[in-house]
Structure formats: structure tokens, C-alpha cells
Amino acid sequence: MIRSFFITGLIVCGTLGAWAQTASDYNNLGIKAYDTGQYDFALQHFMKAYELTPENKTIRRNMCNAHQAKANLLAKTADFASAAEHLRTAITVDPENASPLIQLGSYYLRLDMVTDAVFRLEEAIELVPGNLNAHELLGRAYYDDNDHEHAMEQLGYVLKIDPNRDGLQELFEKAQREAVVEKDFKSRNGRNFKMTFPKDIPYSMQNSVERILNKAYYSIGQKFGGVFPPEPVQVIFYGANEFQQATQLGNHVGAVFDGKIRCPLTDVQGNWLSEKELSERLTHEYVHVVVRNMAGEHAPWWLNEGLAEVLSGNLDADMSEMLQRMYSEALDFDLKALEGEQLTKLKPESLKLAYLQSHATVSFLQKKWGNQRMKQMMDFLATGIPAEDALSRVYKKDYATLARDVAMTYN
Numbered sequence: 001m002i003r004s005f006f007i008t009g010l011i012v013c014g015t016l017g018a019w020a021q022t023a024s025d026y027n028n029l030g031i032k033a034y035d036t037g038q039y040d041f042a043l044q045h046f047m048k049a050y051e052l053t054p055e056n057k058t059i060r061r062n063m064c065n066a067h068q069a070k071a072n073l074l075a076k077t078a079d080f081a082s083a084a085e086h087l088r089t090a091i092t093v094d095p096e097n098a099s100p101l102i103q104l105g106s107y108y109l110r111l112d113m114v115t116d117a118v119f120r121l122e123e124a125i126e127l128v129p130g131n132l133n134a135h136e137l138l139g140r141a142y143y144d145d146n147d148h149e150h151a152m153e154q155l156g157y158v159l160k161i162d163p164n165r166d167g168l169q170e171l172f173e174k175a176q177r178e179a180v181v182e183k184d185f186k187s188r189n190g191r192n193f194k195m196t197f198p199k200d201i202p203y204s205m206q207n208s209v210e211r212i213l214n215k216a217y218y219s220i221g222q223k224f225g226g227v228f229p230p231e232p233v234q235v236i237f238y239g240a241n242e243f244q245q246a247t248q249l250g251n252h253v254g255a256v257f258d259g260k261i262r263c264p265l266t267d268v269q270g271n272w273l274s275e276k277e278l279s280e281r282l283t284h285e286y287v288h289v290v291v292r293n294m295a296g297e298h299a300p301w302w303l304n305e306g307l308a309e310v311l312s313g314n315l316d317a318d319m320s321e322m323l324q325r326m327y328s329e330a331l332d333f334d335l336k337a338l339e340g341e342q343l344t345k346l347k348p349e350s351l352k353l354a355y356l357q358s359h360a361t362v363s364f365l366q367k368k369w370g371n372q373r374m375k376q377m378m379d380f381l382a383t384g385i386p387a388e389d390a391l392s393r394v395y396k397k398d399y400a401t402l403a404r405d406v407a408m409t410y411n
């Protein structure tokens, strides 16, 4: 909402810019620009008005609104970093206003900057106690920080007043379930990872998985020109049964990334997993962290899983044989059908084929065009354009052509 302040006798016309002299002139020009969606111009005018009368609350609020509108526009193209910059300015201009604090908190969450998100959202709640959006975001931030107790406190408060918030009850129950399983777990903070272990996990084991994670951190990050998460990544380790209790996933699932990497350290019989097995699983999940960092939530399933498979292990002879059979019997999926998350509900056998096909497809792209091209693909995806469009722009192929090219390599 933009407000004008009334000055007697002010004439507003198209040529005003040439002779605008008072704060009011500039404010009115700012409003005109704002109303037509020209937020950069609006900001220039409000800035001049602000310089002339820095104490004027209306001008401050107008300037804040224009920064928020600009931030909103940038967020739509996934440029959350620049959006956040506008909001930080908005907050200094209009410090009594909770709205930019809440908006900034949500973008920090999107950027995985959890500590900053918590800080800003707590500030917002001081200004507007009881604001449900702020409390919900704060609950989500605590959850991301693996602080179940504070997360449930915030989420529970919101759910009591508004039980139908999208996905919130689900998140509350997830936090509750994990809080029970992880009650006696111990955390260990490394520079790149915040790890949580069941108690009594030997130090040698803890050191070993931290080494694996750090290796993945540097090697995968560097492949894409230096992609590193802004804050340490949460990694929760479990025994096999605890893993199933916490995640509710079947025992064909080796590990998962749902915003946090979750990985069992043992098999269902309680035997330690080998270093090789742990390395494959953790590296696979860490690729998902990097993909999210590059493309947000926009990477299609086949690309996300395919890349994770390619960068965590090689296609062995058995896998190649299965692929040959799959393509010769035309059992492969339409890539369009391999875009969504619902795939995890496939039967284990079909899911295995879906992974294999994704592996083969990304392996084909990687071998032919390498990591930089893949980074371009991720950059396009980050802006929210459909996956097949991004593919055509970067690799000059649609799904059908890509599928045919990959199938040909298994003839």
C-alpha cells in the first residue's frame, strides 16, 4: 500500500520529473512509478524524497513498500539473494514495520540461512506478537535447525488457532515423531555439517562419516564452479530401525534428503554399514543438497536422482545389462513421467528401473557436455521454467530426442 501526503496546490503532470523539487513532488512521482510496477524508478524518487525529509513516516513506509515489491519480483525469478538485499534496506528505512522482517525471514529460509531467519522472525514477532505467518515461519526455521522442541512450540501455537494451514499439521507430526526417535541423540558440529548421532556411536565411526561428507562437500561443490551451502548442513544418523521409525520409509530406501540428510549407520540386523556403502549413500544425498542450492525445488526427479547416482557411483555391468533389457523391451519411462516426487510411491522394482534410467540419462548428458552445461541447466531451472524447456535451451533436445539418444547407447 502506497500513500501520498497532501500538499496544497501540487500539480501532478507528466513532466513533473523535470522540475520536481520538494519531497512531496518526489513522493508523488514515486507513487506513479509504483502504481505502474516500475519499482526501480519508484525507489529512485522515494530515495530523493527521503533525503529531503528523512523523518517523514509516509515516505519511509512508501520506500519500504517499494523495496518489498521489488524483492517480491526478484523472488519470482529465484533471485532470493538480491531480494534479501532489498529487504535489509527496507528494514533500516522502516524499522517499526514487521512486514519486511517476515518476508526476509521467509527468503532466508529459502536460502537455507536458518540462523538469520530465526533472528529476523523473532524481531518480527516482537513487533507483532501473535502474527501467525511469523510464528509459522519461525517454527519452520527451528525445525530446519533440528530444534524440535522450539519448532513444536511455534507450530503448535499456530495450529491451535488455524488448524488448516497447508502442510503444517504434517510437519508438526513429523517433528513430533523425530523428537521421540532422536530424544537421546548427541550432536556434533563440524564446519560444514551439523551431525546428530545415536548415543554410543564410536568416535572412529563419527570421524569416518564426517570425512566422507567433507570429501563430498568439496568435490561436488567444485564440480559446479564452487557451490557451497551458506550454513552447515544437518545430517542425522540412525540405526536401521530408528531410520525407518523416523522417516516412515521402507527398508529398500538407503538414505534420504528432506532438507536434512538422514542416513542409517547399520543394516536391519544391526551390522555397521561398510565405508564404501556409507560413502555412496552420503555422497548421493549430498548431491541433492547441491542441486537444491543451484535449482531450488525446481529440478525434475530424473535429473536430481540421476545426477546423485552419477556422482556417487558408476554404472556397473549388471546395471548396464538391466538397462539394455529395459530399452530393448521398451520398458523405459517417458521422461515427463519421471519429473515428480510421487515416484517414490512406485513399487521397489519399478522404482529401481526409474533410478537406472535417470542414471543412464544424466550419465549421457554429463559424458557429452560436462558439469558446466549441467550448471547452466540448473540455473535455468532455478528461474522456474519447465524442465523440458530448460533442457531444450541448454542441450538443444526435447525429452523424446534425449530418450532416443540414450536408448541408442544401449543397443
Ligand SMILES: [Zn+2]
Residues within 6 Å of the ligand: 284, 285, 288, 304, 305, 308
Ligand atoms: Zn536420491
